[in-house]
Amino acid sequence: MLTNRHQVTIEWGHCDPAGIVYFPNYFTYFDSATNALFLRALGYNKFEMIKRYGIVGIPLVDVGARFIVPSTFGDVVTIESTVAEVRRSSFRMQHRLLRGETVAVEGTETRVWVGRDPANPDKLKGLPIPDEVAAKLAG
Amino acid sequence: MLTNRHQVTIEWGHCDPAGIVYFPNYFTYFDSATNALFLRALGYNKFEMIKRYGIVGIPLVDVGARFIVPSTFGDVVTIESTVAEVRRSSFRMQHRLLRGETVAVEGTETRVWVGRDPANPDKLKGLPIPDEVAAKLAG
Amino acid sequence: MLTNRHQVTIEWGHCDPAGIVYFPNYFTYFDSATNALFLRALGYNKFEMIKRYGIVGIPLVDVGARFIVPSTFGDVVTIESTVAEVRRSSFRMQHRLLRGETVAVEGTETRVWVGRDPANPDKLKGLPIPDEVAAKLAG
Amino acid sequence: MLTNRHQVTIEWGHCDPAGIVYFPNYFTYFDSATNALFLRALGYNKFEMIKRYGIVGIPLVDVGARFIVPSTFGDVVTIESTVAEVRRSSFRMQHRLLRGETVAVEGTETRVWVGRDPANPDKLKGLPIPDEVAAKLAG
Numbered sequence: 001m002l003t004n005r006h007q008v009t010i011e012w013g014h015c016d017p018a019g020i021v022y023f024p025n026y027f028t029y030f031d032s033a034t035n036a037l038f039l040r041a042l043g044y045n046k047f048e049m050i051k052r053y054g055i056v057g058i059p060l061v062d063v064g065a066r067f068i069v070p071s072t073f074g075d076v077v078t079i080e081s082t083v084a085e086v087r088r089s090s091f092r093m094q095h096r097l098l099r100g101e102t103v104a105v106e107g108t109e110t111r112v113w114v115g116r117d118p119a120n121p122d123k124l125k126g127l128p129i130p131d132e133v134a135a136k137l138a139g
Numbered sequence: 140m141l142t143n144r145h146q147v148t149i150e151w152g153h154c155d156p157a158g159i160v161y162f163p164n165y166f167t168y169f170d171s172a173t174n175a176l177f178l179r180a181l182g183y184n185k186f187e188m189i190k191r192y193g194i195v196g197i198p199l200v201d202v203g204a205r206f207i208v209p210s211t212f213g214d215v216v217t218i219e220s221t222v223a224e225v226r227r228s229s230f231r232m233q234h235r236l237l238r239g240e241t242v243a244v245e246g247t248e249t250r251v252w253v254g255r256d257p258a259n260p261d262k263l264k265g266l267p268i269p270d271e272v273a274a275k276l277a278g
Numbered sequence: 279m280l281t282n283r284h285q286v287t288i289e290w291g292h293c294d295p296a297g298i299v300y301f302p303n304y305f306t307y308f309d310s311a312t313n314a315l316f317l318r319a320l321g322y323n324k325f326e327m328i329k330r331y332g333i334v335g336i337p338l339v340d341v342g343a344r345f346i347v348p349s350t351f352g353d354v355v356t357i358e359s360t361v362a363e364v365r366r367s368s369f370r371m372q373h374r375l376l377r378g379e380t381v382a383v384e385g386t387e388t389r390v391w392v393g394r395d396p397a398n399p400d401k402l403k404g405l406p407i408p409d410e411v412a413a414k415l416a417g
Numbered sequence: 418m419l420t421n422r423h424q425v426t427i428e429w430g431h432c433d434p435a436g437i438v439y440f441p442n443y444f445t446y447f448d449s450a451t452n453a454l455f456l457r458a459l460g461y462n463k464f465e466m467i468k469r470y471g472i473v474g475i476p477l478v479d480v481g482a483r484f485i486v487p488s489t490f491g492d493v494v495t496i497e498s499t500v501a502e503v504r505r506s507s508f509r510m511q512h513r514l515l516r517g518e519t520v521a522v523e524g525t526e527t528r529v530w531v532g533r534d535p536a537n538p539d540k541l542k543g544l545p546i547p548d549e550v551a552a553k554l555a556g
């Protein structure tokens with residue numbers, strides 16, 4: 001399966017009064033890392049992907065993380081992201097945030113390929129992941 | 140002109156390693172306060188306003204703030220927002236963030252009533268503020 | 279075990295280009311809800327708690343969430359938070375984000391009562407949760 | 418005076434339901450750009466600077482911005498930051514956010530070199546900027 005490495009510099013404003021990364025920001029890093037992997041896999045970005053396939057996006061249905069070592073302002077970390085599984089209308093990502101060789105955070109995301117429900121455009125609905133997208137995520 | 144008061148509780152995640160509100164968050168408070176004033180003036184929220192008038196939004200063209208007294212986690216502050224001026228396609232807001240009787244932050248926003256440019260839908264364009272909206276902002 | 283209800287208004291700036299809450303913000307809501315539960319349990323806030331017990335904070339070691347129904351700007355939601363388990367130096371929280379009667383998001387947090395390591399003040403270390411804190415979390 | 422260029426990639430989560438950067442994020446970019454300039458000027462980061470000089474930080478007292486052209490997810494922009502003026506205990510920064518050759522946002526920051534008030538450690542107080550820091554900011 002496809003793997004991508006994405007670098008992040010921890011900013012002052014990402015850290016809380018304890019001086020460490022405010023944990024929800026790790027999910028913004030992982031989200032950016034997923035977008036970076038898609039950009040690399042498809043050759044165009046999420047806005048373009050949404051337009052081409054007429055979808056709303058790839059929202060998460062399930063997410064988890066383990067925080068092993070804190071990071072702080074000034075750290076430059078690498079997020080190693082892997083497509084763990086591609087199913088009919090959903091897929092699973094695995095992320096590892098690395099400080100040098102140390103795994104500082106581990107995370108998983110399950111995302112769905114989502115469009116408007118034709119029966120009710122105010123509702124969202126999982127759609128089959130196009131074959132060429134699935135093939136590119138498989139690497 | 141119309142004035143509205145909007146209460147905000149300062150959260151842990153809004154504060155930086157110095158233990159005080161990370162300053163860009165004051166602009167999110169002011170933005171929420173502007174939205175709250177519109178909700179009160181119009182009786183429906185920004186999504187509904189966008190849909191009714193076929194606009195993209197009311198983005199800022201100019202913003203400023205003076206930070207007088209810091210605030211921190213646990214503080215409950217009040218934002219007093221006033222429509223300072225309504226022009227043809229733009230308007231100006233004034234905000235005062237109050238901790239009790241103390242003015243802790245002062246801010247101004249100039250916003251534009253913006254839609255898609257009919258000549259090029261990828262571009263944004265200032266449009267005249269509808270009379271009934273202008274009248275409601277005038278209070 | 280102790281349960282608390284915490285209300286959140288979804289702001290424009292919490293939503294992404296798909297028009298729904300950008301998912302990491304759910305973790306900021308849950309974090310605020312945990313802080314609100316502690317405030318209610320102890321009668322003073324996290325800064326005061328940190329000062330009284332000489333700790334650094336209650337950082338997360340493990341977090342998870344299931345996103346069931348999206349929320350958007352203008353929604354007023356309730357987060358129902360429960361202390362699920364109190365261990366020697368860690369505890370587990372369960373959150374349910376409710377839109378009316380609908381469970382829109384479910385989340386769990388495992389947090390540790392953390393101080394500076396006396397042997398190396400640059401390192402963090404789990405410490406025993408004080409009995410009176412544990413008792414108050416037990417409700 | 419010293420000038421520095423700092424690159425930022427606009428992320429999905431920085432954009433609002435109108436599909437453009439949520440404006441408070443421009444201030445986080447400018448803040449990061451100021452920190453990047455200090456890192457370059459001093460050779461060590463803000464945490465280290467705070468420790469060396471026994472200060473609390475360099476909080477803003479005054480900020481302003483003009484938003485000229487919107488940016489969106491996937492854009493890679495450059496922030497050109499200049500030290501505009503160094504006074505006794507404060508200094509002024511000017512930022513220009515560039516999309517290619519276009520100035521998309523202009524901003525100014527006035528910041529103060531702040532420590533704890535010896536008479537009341539709960540209060541913050543402007544302190545003289547050390548000569549070697551002032552010299553390095555002058556370029």
